Amino acid sequence: MKFFSTDSPLYRFVCKFTDLLKLNFLWILFSLPIVTIGASTAAAFSVALRLAEDEEGYIWQGFWKGFKENWKQGTMLALITFISLYAVYLDFQMFEALEDNPLAFLICGILLIVVAFTALIYAWPLIARYENSLLNSMKNSMAIFRQYFGRSMLLLIVLLLELFFFFFNTTTMFFAVVIGPGMIIYTISAFSRQVFTKIETKNQSGG
DSSP states (O other): OGGGSTTSHHHHHHHHHHHHHHHHHHHHHHHTTSTTHHHHHHHHHHHHHHHHTTOOOOHHHHHHHHHHHTHHHHHHHHHHHHHHHHHHHHHHHHHHHSTTOOHHHHHHHHHHHHHHHHHHTTHHHHHHHSOOOHHHHHHHHHHHHHHTHHHHHHHHHHHHHHHHHHTSSHHHHHHHHHTHHHHHHHHHHHHHHHHHHHHHHHHHTTO
């Protein structure tokens, strides 16, 4: 039956879902030592970018290759990500702890979130796809966010919806463990792939 053929939407969905399950498992497995979470995330992005392009390949081989190639930058970017998140956390803790809740702390916290999000959201897929310094990848992430502001805000909305679903109740939290990180990484990669393709096409045409 055509409905169950290899070209059917159902078959492609099942294959993609299975690949994301494998990717999520590998990300969790390689992140367990904690210090390897950066390299594991970068490796997951390298695989997810190819999945978003519907490229054929083996999940394990691609993940291991990305893990080895992006070990250093992935670790550094993870450290920057954690420091940024902790800075935001401390800022809002100070905002709640101090009397009269100084507005300056609230504004500073919001600015930290904006800067961190714009500098990091595309930096992960950038280090997985291109050879560049980490600083330039973060600068490029901010430039891409500004240039494709509408698409980037749509990405933010989709990510918030996914997080809302995953933490909606105890049942959906099971899916958050089974496929959550892989799904979020794939979502960012799918949006990034479209943007990267536009930029690459523009550069090739000299526009």
